[in-house]
Amino acid sequence: MRSGSRPATDPRLWERLAQWMFLVPAAAYLLLFFGYPIVKNVVMSFQQYTTTTFYTGAAPFVGLQNYAKILSSDLFAKSLLTTLLFTAGSLCGQFVLGLGFALFFQRRFPLGGVLRSLLLLPWLLPLVVSGATWRWMLDPDTGVVNAVLRALHLSSSGVPWLTGTSQALVSVILINIWIGIPFNTAILYGGLQDIPTHLYEAAKLDGVGPVTSFRHVTWPLLRPVVSVVLVLGVVYTIKALDIILVVTGGGPADATETLATQSYELSFQQFEFGRGAALSNVLIVISLAFALVYLRANRRARNVEEAIP
Numbered sequence: 001m002r003s004g005s006r007p008a009t010d011p012r013l014w015e016r017l018a019q020w021m022f023l024v025p026a027a028a029y030l031l032l033f034f035g036y037p038i039v040k041n042v043v044m045s046f047q048q049y050t051t052t053t054f055y056t057g058a059a060p061f062v063g064l065q066n067y068a069k070i071l072s073s074d075l076f077a078k079s080l081l082t083t084l085l086f087t088a089g090s091l092c093g094q095f096v097l098g099l100g101f102a103l104f105f106q107r108r109f110p111l112g113g114v115l116r117s118l119l120l121l122p123w124l125l126p127l128v129v130s131g132a133t134w135r136w137m138l139d140p141d142t143g144v145v146n147a148v149l150r151a152l153h154l155s156s157s158g159v160p161w162l163t164g165t166s167q168a169l170v171s172v173i174l175i176n177i178w179i180g181i182p183f184n185t186a187i188l189y190g191g192l193q194d195i196p197t198h199l200y201e202a203a204k205l206d207g208v209g210p211v212t213s214f215r216h217v218t219w220p221l222l223r224p225v226v227s228v229v230l231v232l233g234v235v236y237t238i239k240a241l242d243i244i245l246v247v248t249g250g251g252p253a254d255a256t257e258t259l260a261t262q263s264y265e266l267s268f269q270q271f272e273f274g275r276g277a278a279l280s281n282v283l284i285v286i287s288l289a290f291a292l293v294y295l296r297a298n299r300r301a302r303n304v305e306e307a308i309p
Contacts, residue, residue, distance in 0.1 A: 044277040045066055045274060048062050048274055049273040049277070050271055066275045066277070079257050079259050079261075082256065083238060083258040083260070086172065090173055090177055091233050093173070093177035094177050094181055095226075095229065095233065097184070105185070105189055116185075116189075122179050122182055123186075134247060140163055145161065162247060172244055172247055175247060187225060187229050188222070191224075195217070200217060234287060238287050239260050240258070240260060250262075260283060
């Protein structure tokens with residue numbers, strides 16, 4: 001046996017083999033249940049994929065025709081604007097209220113843990129249940145919200161929360177804010193717990209007020225968590241489908257029609273699977289573009305702060 005040669009049963013070889021045995025099932029799962037649907041969706045967007053394809057197996061290649069149809073339609077521009085308004089309004093409300101609740105629960109007080117647990121209920125409920133409940137509450141005729149407004153003499157005829165073209169989008173944004181507050185609160189509250197308490201104590205000794213302490217201590221250290229919350233919030237909100245379908249169905253007069261609901265209607269109501277896949281791919285590109293731009297801007301701002309002495 002030559003000097004320096006390793007024995008046949010090298011412990012490091014078995015260690016690497018064990019590592020691969022743990023990685024291969026996870027990789028196979030990701031490829032099968034995530035990779036294949038994405039690839040299939042991209043391929044489908046370049047085909048004329050309809051209900052007849054399931055019987056004949058024929059899906060003619062049409063190139064960029066599906067993308068040209070959806071991008072040139074009048075409904076796409078309106079749905080894109082509605083998607084941006086819905087996403088921006090939901091994110092602003094969820095983040096501001098979630099941060100407020102996180103700062104509130106950072107203080108210790110009786111029943112604080114119980115209240116934090118109750119705050120998670122909107123996030124734990126199925127979206128269909130939440131949407132159906134809010135649809136009943138906001139019903140123009142029999143809803144409890146209009147009943148309270150009439151009892152308080154604030155409105156004689158009630159507010160068309162779900163039937164008015166100017167109120168429907170605001171209603172679904174408020175409902176989505178209500179659903180997303182617990183997620184923002186939980187993540188931001190966890191980020192606040194990781195900030196060392198001695199920094200706040202040092203700020204108090206220096207005579208720093210709450211606003212200045214939040215600006216120079218809390219916010220810089222909470223920024224990585226804020227990045228995660230906002231990026232995930234965009235991904236979750238821009239593809240929101242359940243709430244809008246249950247509450248308004250995209251109406252009235254397409255007032256709450258987003259890119260996600262339009263993609264759903266193209267695929268599962270009009271059975272234009274190719275156009276629906278193309279629109280969903282556009283939605284994915286928009287989400288990725290926003291995430292990359294925000295993360296890059298956040299990293300640049302962090303580098304500038306670190307460079308300042």
